[in-house]
Amino acid sequence: MNAVDGSDHYSKTSDEPPPSLLTIILDTNPNAWALLSPTLPLSAAIANLLVFINAHLAFNNANKVAIIASHTQRAEFLYPLPAHEISPHINGSNTHNGDVEMADGDEPTVAEETSTDDANHYRPFRQIQSTLLTSLSTLLKTTSPTSLTPTTSIAGALTLALTYINRCTLNASTTSPNPTTTTPSDNALNPDTAPPPLHPRILILSVSGDLAHQYIPIMNTIFACQRLSIPIDIAKISGDTVFLQQASDATHGTYIKLEHPRGLLQYLMMGFLPDQSCRGFLVAPTAVGVDFRAACFCHRRVVDVGFVCSICLSIFCSPPEGAICLTCGTHLQLGEYGEKPAVVAKKKKKKRDMVDGKAKEATVRSRPG
Amino acid sequence: MADTDDEYVQDISDDEVEAHQVTRGAGGGSRATGQGLRGGGWEVTRTWENVVEGADGTINSTVEGLLEAGKRKRLLKDTTPLQRGIIRHLLLVLDLSTAMSEKDLRPTRYLLTLRYTTAFITEFFEQNPISQLGIIGTRDGLALTISPLSGNPNDHIANVQKLHDQEPKGQPSLQNALDMARAALFHAPTHTTREVLILFGSLISSDPGDVHITISALVKSHIAVQIIGLAAQVAICQTLANRTNPSLPLSQTYTVALNEQHYRDLFMRATTPPTTPQSTKEGNGVQSSLLMMGFPSRIVDPSPTLCACHSRPTRGGYLCSRCSSKVCSLPTQCPACGLTLILSTHLARSYHHLFPLRNWKEVSWAKASVSKQTCCFGCQMPFLDRSTNNHRRQSSGAGGQNHDRIALGMTRGQTKTPKIVPKTQSAASKDGVSESGRYECETCGRFFCIDCDVFAHEVVHNCPGCQSREGILQAQAHGALDIGEMEGLEESQNS
Numbered sequence: 001m002n003a004v005d006g007s008d009h010y011s012k013t014s015d016e017p018p019p020s021l022l023t024i025i026l027d028t029n030p031n032a033w034a035l036l037s038p039t040l041p042l043s044a045a046i047a048n049l050l051v052f053i054n055a056h057l058a059f060n061n062a063n064k065v066a067i068i069a070s071h072t073q074r075a076e077f078l079y080p081l082p083a084h085e086i087s088p089h090i091n092g093s094n095t096h097n098g099d100v101e102m103a104d105g106d107e108p109t110v111a112e113e114t115s116t117d118d119a120n121h122y123r124p125f126r127q128i129q130s131t132l133l134t135s136l137s138t139l140l141k142t143t144s145p146t147s148l149t150p151t152t153s154i155a156g157a158l159t160l161a162l163t164y165i166n167r168c169t170l171n172a173s174t175t176s177p178n179p180t181t182t183t184p185s186d187n188a189l190n191p192d193t194a195p196p197p198l199h200p201r202i203l204i205l206s207v208s209g210d211l212a213h214q215y216i217p218i219m220n221t222i223f224a225c226q227r228l229s230i231p232i233d234i235a236k237i238s239g240d241t242v243f244l245q246q247a248s249d250a251t252h253g254t255y256i257k258l259e260h261p262r263g264l265l266q267y268l269m270m271g272f273l274p275d276q277s278c279r280g281f282l283v284a285p286t287a288v289g290v291d292f293r294a295a296c297f298c299h300r301r302v303v304d305v306g307f308v309c310s311i312c313l314s315i316f317c318s319p320p321e322g323a324i325c326l327t328c329g330t331h332l333q334l335g336e337y338g339e340k341p342a343v344v345a346k347k348k349k350k351k352r353d354m355v356d357g358k359a360k361e362a363t364v365r366s367r368p369g
Numbered sequence: 370m371a372d373t374d375d376e377y378v379q380d381i382s383d384d385e386v387e388a389h390q391v392t393r394g395a396g397g398g399s400r401a402t403g404q405g406l407r408g409g410g411w412e413v414t415r416t417w418e419n420v421v422e423g424a425d426g427t428i429n430s431t432v433e434g435l436l437e438a439g440k441r442k443r444l445l446k447d448t449t450p451l452q453r454g455i456i457r458h459l460l461l462v463l464d465l466s467t468a469m470s471e472k473d474l475r476p477t478r479y480l481l482t483l484r485y486t487t488a489f490i491t492e493f494f495e496q497n498p499i500s501q502l503g504i505i506g507t508r509d510g511l512a513l514t515i516s517p518l519s520g521n522p523n524d525h526i527a528n529v530q531k532l533h534d535q536e537p538k539g540q541p542s543l544q545n546a547l548d549m550a551r552a553a554l555f556h557a558p559t560h561t562t563r564e565v566l567i568l569f570g571s572l573i574s575s576d577p578g579d580v581h582i583t584i585s586a587l588v589k590s591h592i593a594v595q596i597i598g599l600a601a602q603v604a605i606c607q608t609l610a611n612r613t614n615p616s617l618p619l620s621q622t623y624t625v626a627l628n629e630q631h632y633r634d635l636f637m638r639a640t641t642p643p644t645t646p647q648s649t650k651e652g653n654g655v656q657s658s659l660l661m662m663g664f665p666s667r668i669v670d671p672s673p674t675l676c677a678c679h680s681r682p683t684r685g686g687y688l689c690s691r692c693s694s695k696v697c698s699l700p701t702q703c704p705a706c707g708l709t710l711i712l713s714t715h716l717a718r719s720y721h722h723l724f725p726l727r728n729w730k731e732v733s734w735a736k737a738s739v740s741k742q743t744c745c746f747g748c749q750m751p752f753l754d755r756s757t758n759n760h761r762r763q764s765s766g767a768g769g770q771n772h773d774r775i776a777l778g779m780t781r782g783q784t785k786t787p788k789i790v791p792k793t794q795s796a797a798s799k800d801g802v803s804e805s806g807r808y809e810c811e812t813c814g815r816f817f818c819i820d821c822d823v824f825a826h827e828v829v830h831n832c833p834g835c836q837s838r839e840g841i842l843q844a845q846a847h848g849a850l851d852i853g854e855m856e857g858l859e860e861s862q863n864s
Binding site: 073074075076077080081082153155156157159160162163164166167170214215216217219220221222223224227228246250292293294303304305306307308309310311312313315316319320323325330331332333334335 | 455495560561657658659660661663664666667690691712714716717719720721723724743744745749750751820824825828829830833836837
């Protein structure tokens with residue numbers, strides 16, 4: 001809309017790198033943290049994480065951060081908190097004007113009364129610290145023992161992170177001189193448009209394994225990140241998951257498996273602090289090998305050569321019973337699967353063998369064109 | 370509002386350009402009157418007639434409504450899980466005749482087509498990683514192969530780039546191009562789709578024989594032809610599209626591009642896999658079969674070795690799981706043993722076509738004011754209160770409403786009845802726009818804003834609420850959801 005009034009003059013005023021939005025997904029599975037507690041208790045991990053966040057914020061005044069908890073069975077924002085959740089948590093101290101404010105990095109908010117212990121604490125730092133600690137303790141308090149599972153809802157946390165990043169990107173682009181009101185999918189299709197006003201990235205602190213049941217949602221988020229060129233960094237503190245390896249590989253993120261979880265801060269500062277614009281100049285730690293093999297749907301066996309249903313793309317380790325797909329129930333035609341060498345004469349024979357009238361006709365008819 | 374040109378310019382500068390385009394797009398085919406009117410769409414579309422003054426005397430509410438309707442319109446597609454032809458064979462036919470040098474689509478039809486084709490190739494393989502694409506051109510009454518049928522996007526893009534050096538010339542030949550496409554698709558296996566997409570810029574076709582015979586042959590070989598016209602509707606194209614897609618309406622198979630954006634939308638629509646029609650499921654068209662595929666692992670050689678596909682020395686690559694030949698990139702067919710080699714992630718990429726995210730429903734004010742959700746679950750943007758609705762309509766802008774102050778309690782909103790609600794509701798429900806700016810996922814019952822709605826359906830294909838809901842893991846395991854219980858749990862947490 002501004003193209004008409006000649007406001008193009010104001011574009012390209014600075015060569016500064018765009019601010020980066022760091023979205024941290026913290027795996028808060030209590031089981032896994034309990035196992036880790038001799039080497040790295042959750043409190044120590046949070047303390048290290050806060051130092052890392054502060055370092056990120058100190059890099060650039062416009063840098064932003066968001067923290068999402070991937071709990072056993074749900075995903076929640078830890079920071080920033082949605083407006084309506086702040087007031088009940090912080091004793092209603094901010095209802096002086098009846099307005100609700102987003103807990104944003106630049107605005108003075110609610111957090112001041114709660115942590116008066118350190119008057120010299122830089123306010124954005126203190127604010128994140130208090131909000132994070134409050135919401136995390138609320139999260140842990142509301143966890144019932146019945147809901148404890150060894151898994152974590154990474155897919156939900158990733159989806160939340162993506163929608164939040166989408167919102168921030170939209171906000172940033174509408175305040176920038178050249179508003180792009182197109183949808184992100186258009187942006188992904190138009191690489192020649194203006195540079196992104198914001199560099200988003202996602203960091204996952206993962207402690208639990210086994211995400212097999214969330215396969216499709218996780219893959220969807222990975223492909224979305226790939227389209228939007230959002231790197232997914234993985235700090236694997238414990239456990240092992242193939243999907244997260246594939247996630248960082250597909251999105252050109254960093255995957256580090258922590259050999260010594262005690263040194264979390266060191267790993268964070270050295271491996272994950274540089275943003276997208278810096279990474280081009282650095283030698284990033286890379287994963288040695290990525291497992292690309294597939295697990296079959298029938299026995300969960302890892303296969304090199306599998307059989308795929310052409311309708312629903314399910315993978316089987318051997319042709320299923322009665323040639324009926326176990327997932328979609330379609331009757332499948334079985335081929336020969338290279339039992340005999342592919343010689344031209346054999347191919348013709350195969351076609352003649354088919355009872356299908358059309359195929360016969362096709363071989364008889366001369367090739368058109 | 371006066372219908373003078375001055376007034377119109379005023380409208381444009383006030384409104385969003387997008388709003389303008391939306392109405393033009395919705396006009397559908399009003400431009401098929403001929404080539405003379407192409408440059409000036411304003412002569413036939415009267416955008417200002419759609420603009421109705423709101424209760425406060427401004428047109429902002431209409432403009433915002435149009436914006437949202439535009440976003441929403443792209444979403445409201447059928448989301449029933451349909452059987453789709455995921456493995457596709459598509460031949461793209463480019464018109465390279467003199468008609469393509471017209472400048473009605475900027476910079477020219479030819480250059481724009483080449484640019485969009487490049488984007489299309491990338492997007493096609495993003496969406497259909499295990500499909501095959503081929504490109505055919507037609508000029509001087511001949512058909513020529515630009516890029517043979519293959520699954521490698523880079524080859525296609527390189528071949529299309531070569532066209533930049535050439536000029537469009539002569540006349541196109543539909544018959545020759547279709548015959549060539551039929552020959553190329555002749556050997557496509559029965560479990561794949563056979564499709565032809567024609568970008569047709571001219572109004573004539575110079576054919577050596579009877580094109581109807583070719584069309585009958587296409588029908589016999591189950592080849593579906595889609596056409597995007599750039600000038601005006603042509604009768605033979607209409608016949609062609611109708612006869613090769615008997616089950617689809619013409620609006621989905623033959624459309625004339627109205628402007629650059631519309632052209633792009635039509636073009637990109639072809640990247641979505643087509644649904645498998647009921648009739649062909651029974652065995653005469655697309656047949657389901659079990660395919661053998663290899664999932665190779667990546668290797669890095671200490672010294673370069675020749676790859677089997679290009680005979681180029683490379684270090685990295687993938688080894689065929691059956692015969693251990695080295696190929697450079699996936700997905701591909703093993704050049705030695707013919708096994709289809711893919712990554713499991715390629716298969717996963719197609720899953721969202723098979724299990725689409727359901728459309729979210731608009732939320733009425735009555736429902737919104739009862740609910741306790743005051744901000745979008747996905748991005749945390751606070752929703753607008755009913756009483757501040759007018760205020761919101763005045764502060765236009767697609768995003769960035771963080772600075773809007775909303776009332777804390779819902780009490781004020783409940784007591785006050787807005788004046789213009791009945792009117793906007795009738796107008797809004799038509800376009801699928803929610804009067805309260807909220808959209809609800811019916812499975813998890815969360816409210817979302819329009820931007821998250823668009824984003825979740827177009828890009829992520831996940832519902833943020835459903836994925837991060839209490840008990841979702843058990844629900845996925847047991848296949849049953851108890852929504853009421855979860856709602857109660859959620860509310861008890863919030864209060």
